[in-house]
Amino acid sequence: MTTPTVDRPAAYRRTHHCNELRLDHSGATVTLAGWVNSYRDHGTGLVFIDLRDREGLTQVVFDKADASDELLSAADKLRSEDVIAVSGTVRKRDGGPNPKLATGEVEVVASTLSVLNKAKTPPFQPSETEGLPNEELRLKYRYLDLRRPKMQKILRTRHRVTKLARDYFDENGFIEVETPILCKSTPEGARDFLVPSRLTPGEWYALPQSPQLFKQILMVSGADRYLQIAKCFRDEDLRADRQPEFTQIDLEMSFVTREDVIEVMEGFVRRLWGDVLGYEVPTVQRMTYREAMDDYGIDRPDLRYDLKLHDISDLAAKTDFKVFTGALGKERGVVKVICVPGGAEKLTRKITDGYSEWVKTFGAGGVPTTKVGVDGSLEAGIGKFIDSIAKDLVERVGAKPGDQLFFGADTYATCSKALGELRQKIARDMGMIDESKWAFVWVEDFPMFEYDEETKRFYAMHHPFTAPNPDQVEAFLAADPGDRETIEGIVSAGYDIVCNGSEIGGGSIRIHDSRVQTKVFELLGISPQEAKEKFSFLMDALQFGAPPHGGIAFGLDRLVMHLAGTDNIRDVIAFPKTQTGADVMSDAPSAVDETQLAELFVKNLPVPTK
RNA sequence: GGGGCGGUAGCUCAAUUGGUUAGAGUCCCGGACUGUCGAUCCGGUGGUUGCGGGUUCGAGUCCCGUCCGCCUCGCCA
Numbered sequence: 131m132t133t134p135t136v137d138r139p140a141a142y143r144r145t146h147h148c149n150e151l152r153l154d155h156s157g158a159t160v161t162l163a164g165w166v167n168s169y170r171d172h173g174t175g176l177v178f179i180d181l182r183d184r185e186g187l188t189q190v191v192f193d194k195a196d197a198s199d200e201l202l203s204a205a206d207k208l209r210s211e212d213v214i215a216v217s218g219t220v221r222k223r224d225g226g227p228n229p230k231l232a233t234g235e236v237e238v239v240a241s242t243l244s245v246l247n248k249a250k251t252p253p254f255q256p257s258e259t260e261g262l263p264n265e266e267l268r269l270k271y272r273y274l275d276l277r278r279p280k281m282q283k284i285l286r287t288r289h290r291v292t293k294l295a296r297d298y299f300d301e302n303g304f305i306e307v308e309t310p311i312l313c314k315s316t317p318e319g320a321r322d323f324l325v326p327s328r329l330t331p332g333e334w335y336a337l338p339q340s341p342q343l344f345k346q347i348l349m350v351s352g353a354d355r356y357l358q359i360a361k362c363f364r365d366e367d368l369r370a371d372r373q374p375e376f377t378q379i380d381l382e383m384s385f386v387t388r389e390d391v392i393e394v395m396e397g398f399v400r401r402l403w404g405d406v407l408g409y410e411v412p413t414v415q416r417m418t419y420r421e422a423m424d425d426y427g428i429d430r431p432d433l434r435y436d437l438k439l440h441d442i443s444d445l446a447a448k449t450d451f452k453v454f455t456g457a458l459g460k461e462r463g464v465v466k467v468i469c470v471p472g473g474a475e476k477l478t479r480k481i482t483d484g485y486s487e488w489v490k491t492f493g494a495g496g497v498p499t500t501k502v503g504v505d506g507s508l509e510a511g512i513g514k515f516i517d518s519i520a521k522d523l524v525e526r527v528g529a530k531p532g533d534q535l536f537f538g539a540d541t542y543a544t545c546s547k548a549l550g551e552l553r554q555k556i557a558r559d560m561g562m563i564d565e566s567k568w569a570f571v572w573v574e575d576f577p578m579f580e581y582d583e584e585t586k587r588f589y590a591m592h593h594p595f596t597a598p599n600p601d602q603v604e605a606f607l608a609a610d611p612g613d614r615e616t617i618e619g620i621v622s623a624g625y626d627i628v629c630n631g632s633e634i635g636g637g638s639i640r641i642h643d644s645r646v647q648t649k650v651f652e653l654l655g656i657s658p659q660e661a662k663e664k665f666s667f668l669m670d671a672l673q674f675g676a677p678p679h680g681g682i683a684f685g686l687d688r689l690v691m692h693l694a695g696t697d698n699i700r701d702v703i704a705f706p707k708t709q710t711g712a713d714v715m716s717d718a719p720s721a722v723d724e725t726q727l728a729e730l731f732v733k734n735l736p737v738p739t740k
Numbered sequence: 741g742g743g744g745c746g747g748u749a750g751c752u753c754a755a756u757u758g759g760u761u762a763g764a765g766u767c768c769c770g771g772a773c774u775g776u777c778g779a780u781c782c783g784g785u786g787g788u789u790g791c792g793g794g795u796u797c798g799a800g801u802c803c804c805g806u807c808c809g810c811c812u813c814g815c816c817a
Contacts, residue, residue, distance in 0.1 A: 176774040225775035261752050366816040
């Protein structure tokens with residue numbers, strides 16, 4: 131830490147920070163400044179202070195043998211979180227070292243004390259390492275919470291990640307460009323945050339859900355390789371890993387294929403994990419979306435453990451078990467199974483009943499189960515209904531005596547979702563997850579479109595600018611919009627990178643051909659007029675010489691969560707929002723003055739009372 | 741919009757089946773103490789049990805509503 135020493139009162143002209151002094155400094159005269167982390171007052175005559183700054187702790191001692199009565203009585207009054215500066219001499223501790231502190235061999239014998247700012251008694255002590263107060267209080271007094279070493283460490287990790295991003299991508303020819311925060315609202319995707327325009331009453335800006343369109347335009351502009359640490363805004367409900375404003379490490383590259391993007395990004399991930407955690411990321415394996423859904427029931431599989439889903443629809447069809455045959459009678463009906471090694475003993479009836487209830491939240495009817503007996507037969511649960519296929523089933527999934535089987539029987543989508551979620555829950559419950567492991571995987575070959583039964587239309591699975599895989603372009607352009615099967619079979623040039631079951635980045639090769647873009651809009655039910663109105667700038671740009679291009683965006687918050695070892699996104703954001711989108715420290719959002727609204731020609735509607 | 745959990749002293753928590761004056765640790769205040777490092781010891785202050793109703797002789801406890809926080813489904817890439 132370098133601090134200018136000119137034009138500052140001598141009292142807090144620091145010579146060292148609080149994690150710096152060692153035995154080598156013995157005899158030196160030093161000045162430290164910081165917060166009173168704790169005090170140990172032995173009465174008139176001897177007072178110990180642990181002084182804290184960003185870097186660490188140093189013990190300061192006020193001793194009658196070396197200090198005036200005035201100094202001692204001042205030290206006597208010190209309390210937690212007072213801001214002080216101390217000058218004195220470094221010496222080896224009289225009372226023996228404290229192995230818990232990096233500076234534990236020494237202490238500073240105070241000769242002067244300046245109380246720079248007396249603190250009110252804080253509602254909680256940043257020095258407490260256990261028994262944290264509830265999160266709402268931490269958020270309300272965020273400045274106290276952030277003083278905690280653990281939070282300081284996370285802030286640093288986050289800084290390190292953005293610094294590494296800038297360094298790494300700079301080395302690889304990327305330039306950082308800022309894109310607007312006040313943007314045009316576009317259809318598709320999440321709900322926009324809107325900002326009224328004072329200069330053109332009745333019109334609105336939208337905050338960007340991502341810099342997607344601008345970064346593509348930058349490619350058309352010849353930027354070639356673009357990087358931005360970009361704030362993004364989505365007005366949707368929050369989750370443990372989702373905030374309404376979040377940050378992406380956003381990138382785009384020209385004249386590249388999917389392989390080029392993956393190579394550069396993998397290098398970034400390797401640099402991050404290597405520099406921050408000292409972990410060497412091996413070549414990241416690849417998996418198609420189809421494989422991910424078939425084997426893991428989710429498009430972001432956690433590969434730290436196995437526990438795959440097996441399709442046994444063909445076997446299930448041979449039974450008279452109505453749950454199975456009923457499901458197979460549905461459109462795209464399947465029967466799948468998870469085999470839990472040793473589950474028969476560990477998973478009690480109470481637990482398996484709980485699973486059955488739990489999967490209902492994902493739309494499944496329940497989760498039939500049975501266990502494998504010592505002779506390989508199926509015992510208990512639904513065993514007796516599917517006895518006829520027991521042998522083939524056990525062989526198919528490689529089940530052993532003592533294993534527990536969980537079945538899903540429903541449409542492919544519902545069955546995958548329910549068993550995919552159950553797979554993760556069982557792994558957690560049975561302690562099958564090796565927390566020291568890092569399992570990365572690229573998921574690729576996503577379908578371009580998903581059909582929604584309710585609205586009877588297609589939606590872009592990624593976003594509407596994702597290109598079809600190169601080998602699919604002709605088939606795509608030729609496809610009949612009414613031919614659902616063909617359309618759903620078109621695979622995109624998109625890719626997601628997944629770490630331990632969480633999506634940390636996603637991107638695609640973009641459409642640079644306006645014929646393809648027009649066709650995508652047609653399929654999404656965006657009329658040529660609407661496309662022109664909403665996206666004409668992009669459509670125009672694509673016609674003025676757009677290079678082939680593609681990119682990716684990493685979720686910075688999620689990256690830092692992994693690197694910091696937390697599962698709470700609020701921990702990695704200095705000033706996060708609660709689940710209702712509130713900042714409890716500053717009390718945003720809040721009502722505004724009527725005159726402010728009038729100036730914007732905006733009026734509040736009455737909120738319906740429930 | 742739906743489901744679940746929680747809200748008791750500044751903080752972390754306890755309070756039996758609905759039962760007397762709602763307790764403990766910590767913080768804070770006062771006192772003692774020269775080698776602590778979660779200092780120790782003695783004493784003390786501190787409560788609208790989130791809020792509003794209801795049931796009851798009696799409610800922190802039961803019921804209804806509401807607010808706030810967390811988790812989650814839908815939503816979101």
